[in-house]
Amino acid sequence: MRTVWIILFVAFAGYTALVYTNGDAGRMEPATAQVRAGMDTWQQQNCASCHQLYGLGGYMGPDLTNEYQRAGEERMRAFMRYGSGRMPALELNDAEIDDLIAFLAWVDRTGSSQVSPENVHWSGTYFIKPTTP
Amino acid sequence: MTTATKWHIGFALLLLATALVVGSLAAFAFLLPDGIALIPFRQLRPIHVSAALFWIISGATAGLVHFKRVEFGETRGSMLYTGFLVLWIGTILAVFGFYAVNQYGGREYWEFPPLLAVPLLFAWLLLMADYFRAWLKRTPDPPLYVWMWSTGLLFFLITFIEQNLYQIPWFRDNYLREITVQWKSNGSMVGAWNQMIYGTALYLMVKLSGDEGIARGRKVFIFWFLGLSNLMFNWGHHIYNVPTAGWIRHVAYGISMAEWIFLINIIQGFRAKMTEQRIHRNIITYRFLLASEFWVFLNLILALLMSIPAINRYTHGTHITVAHAMGTTIGINTMILLASIGTMLGMDALPDKERRWIKIGRRITTVSLLVFWFALIAAGLLKGYRSVALGMTDFQAMMQPVNNVLYVFAYAGLGVLLGLGIVVWAYFNRLLQPSS
Ligand code: HEM
Numbered sequence: 314m315r316t317v318w319i320i321l322f323v324a325f326a327g328y329t330a331l332v333y334t335n336g337d338a339g340r341m342e343p344a345t346a347q348v349r350a351g352m353d354t355w356q357q358q359n360c361a362s363c364h365q366l367y368g369l370g371g372y373m374g375p376d377l378t379n380e381y382q383r384a385g386e387e388r389m390r391a392f393m394r395y396g397s398g399r400m401p402a403l404e405l406n407d408a409e410i411d412d413l414i415a416f417l418a419w420v421d422r423t424g425s426s427q428v429s430p431e432n433v434h435w436s437g438t439y440f441i442k443p444t445t446p
Numbered sequence: 447m448t449t450a451t452k453w454h455i456g457f458a459l460l461l462l463a464t465a466l467v468v469g470s471l472a473a474f475a476f477l478l479p480d481g482i483a484l485i486p487f488r489q490l491r492p493i494h495v496s497a498a499l500f501w502i503i504s505g506a507t508a509g510l511v512h513f514k515r516v517e518f519g520e521t522r523g524s525m526l527y528t529g530f531l532v533l534w535i536g537t538i539l540a541v542f543g544f545y546a547v548n549q550y551g552g553r554e555y556w557e558f559p560p561l562l563a564v565p566l567l568f569a570w571l572l573l574m575a576d577y578f579r580a581w582l583k584r585t586p587d588p589p590l591y592v593w594m595w596s597t598g599l600l601f602f603l604i605t606f607i608e609q610n611l612y613q614i615p616w617f618r619d620n621y622l623r624e625i626t627v628q629w630k631s632n633g634s635m636v637g638a639w640n641q642m643i644y645g646t647a648l649y650l651m652v653k654l655s656g657d658e659g660i661a662r663g664r665k666v667f668i669f670w671f672l673g674l675s676n677l678m679f680n681w682g683h684h685i686y687n688v689p690t691a692g693w694i695r696h697v698a699y700g701i702s703m704a705e706w707i708f709l710i711n712i713i714q715g716f717r718a719k720m721t722e723q724r725i726h727r728n729i730i731t732y733r734f735l736l737a738s739e740f741w742v743f744l745n746l747i748l749a750l751l752m753s754i755p756a757i758n759r760y761t762h763g764t765h766i767t768v769a770h771a772m773g774t775t776i777g778i779n780t781m782i783l784l785a786s787i788g789t790m791l792g793m794d795a796l797p798d799k800e801r802r803w804i805k806i807g808r809r810i811t812t813v814s815l816l817v818f819w820f821a822l823i824a825a826g827l828l829k830g831y832r833s834v835a836l837g838m839t840d841f842q843a844m845m846q847p848v849n850n851v852l853y854v855f856a857y858a859g860l861g862v863l864l865g866l867g868i869v870v871w872a873y874f875n876r877l878l879q880p881s882s
Contacts, residue, residue, distance in 0.1 A: 314593070314667060317667075317671055318593075318597075318674075321671065321674055321675065321678065324678070325678040325679075328678070328679065328697075329608075329630075332626060332627070332630060332694065333617075333623070333627065335691060336622070336623060336626045336627075336690050336691055336694055337620055337622035337623050337626070337690060337691065338622075338689070338690060338691035338692075340622065340689070341620040341621075341622060341623070342621075343619050343620065344618065344619040344620075344621070349615075349618070349619070352618070353551075356550065356551050356552060356553060356557075357549075357550055357551050358550070359488055359492060359550040359557055361553065361554050361557075362487065362488045362491040362492060362557070363487065363488065363491075365763050366625070367625060367685065367687055367688050368687055368762040368763030369554065369625070369629065369684065369685075369763070370554060371491060372476075372763075372764075372765060372768065373476055373487060374841070375841040376763060383839070399842070401486060401488065419621065420621055423621050423622055423689065424688070424689035425689075426687060426763075427687070427834070428686075428687050428755075428759055433755070433756050433759065437699070437754045437755055437756045437757075438695055438696055438699050438755050438756075439686060439687075439692075439695055439755045440692060441687075441689045441692070
């Protein structure tokens with residue numbers, strides 16, 4: 314028993330190292346100071362209780378992964394500033410809104426939240442071709 | 447039972463009660479426009495989810511500590527354990543304090559200011575010290591449940607640390623890495639508490655049947671190793687749609703398909719279950735364990751389907767994920783924990799009149815949870831169909847019929863609140879009796 318346990322554990326440790334270093338397939342755009350600030354605001358305001366990024370998060374509002382491309386900056390700013398019937402106005406200041414936009418634009422550039430039908434393989438898995446940078 | 451254990455159980459039950467009440471409020475706050483709900487959804491969701499997760503972890507550790515004391519023949523109280531309890535309960539109360547004043551800062555499921563992870567980590571180390579001190583004196587060839595408890599404790603520590611690695615800029619500055627590591631740790635952490643909880647379930651079955659054999663032998667260990675590989679490598683299904691390296695997807699897909707073996711095994715064991723059921727029909731512990739097995743069966747089918755990327759494409763990001771999350775945490779984890787706490791409290795020694803209430807509570811829960819679960823699945827299917835198949839982009843229009851289905855979910859949730867509420871109430875009564 315002990316031997317199998319140890320083999321599995323070592324495999325886990327190795328896999329973890331591989332995921333940390335190569336899991337992104339070498340595609341990355343480093344965060345700027347503003348992106349980092351936006352990410353902090355995203356967490357402090359708990360936007361994730363209602364919104365998803367890559368389908369992960371709450372369900373009350375829309376997935377915002379590619380909202381920057383789809384809706385555009387002005388529409389996003391309006392929601393963040395005033396809220397809507399469903400989205401609460403969170404009293405964000407101008408700097409916070411700028412940071413959030415920078416963060417969401419950065420997320421948008423990492424890929425698409427919705428996997429397109431061409432990327433679905435007959436075996437059921439995906440082969441996602443990188444779209445952007 | 448020691449006084450410390452009583453506090454531990456009492457606190458865990460209080461968390462379950464909180465999750466139930468706040469969950470019900472959240473379900474309606476989700477459907478009503480903001481401003482009408484007494485407490486806004488943004489606040490209710492983290493309170494609900496944290497209460498639920500802390501209930502599971504607290505309930506799991508309560509059983510583990512108590513039964514390991516029995517198993518390892520400990521009689522004296524332990525300062526390490528008391529230290530764990532004080533830090534653990536104190537920090538969790540602080541978590542809710544921060545939510546109450548709208549202070550967040552963490553990420554999904556752990557939405558509190560991240561500094562609070564430090565005392566939680568220390569508390570966990572104390573708990574592990576208490577456990578492994580006794581474990582070192584164990585018999586040389588421990589039964590499977592001891593392996594499961596130890597593995598669960600260790601992997602909770604590993605995944606909890608991993609969950610907080612994002613404080614290091616190297617992880618955070620690369621979004622793909624950030625999201626991958628976040629869901630790697632979240633996914634494996636569920637596996638870690640399942641090790642602790644299933645370990646307790648196995649322990650209880652051994653004690654009920656008086657047959658040590660179910661926790662020994664080749665077959666049970668092979669199944670356990672399969673489960674352990676799932677804990678380690680299966681988390682990738684959370685992020686199938688994220689453009690990470692392809693092998694992360696293929697490994698997760700491959701490993702999850704091995705779980706069909708579990709399903710086949712359950713179906714094969716069905717006949718034996720029927721005999722067993724006749725023998726233990728009247729035992730509270732057994733009835734909760736049986737309920738959990740029923741939910742393992744249903745949730746496994748759902749999980750297997752969701753783990754196929756081509757299907758996940760429609761279910762990801764919909765309420766099907768919520769059905770999976772609550773179906774497993776309520777149907778499986780909570781049922782086992784209620785079996786475990788019921789045993790610790792000696793509920794089966796009570797007169798029939800009092801035990802009847804638990805039976806009623808359990809039945810109400812099962813029926814309401816079925817409606818609750820299917821309503822979430824229906825809502826998810828509808829959203830998947832409208833957003834992915836029809837490609838609707840107007841969010842409010844797309845969600846309109848989904849929300850109608852979610853009313854069924856919200857009302858069924860009141861049934862779950864009532865059913866589990868009765869059980870929690872009965873347990874509390876027993877806990878407060880001087881003789882317990
Ligand atoms: C009265 C019964 C309950 C009701 C009405 C309820 C309602 C809810 C609601 C509305 C959400 C948020 C979903 C969303 O964002 O749209 C949620 C999430 C969740 N609940 Fe409950 N809940 C109940 C009981 C429980 C219990 C007893 C547990 C665990 C022991 C639990 C575990 C969870 C978990 C883990 C999530 C996160 C799901 C996810 O992110 O996918 N719930 N619940």
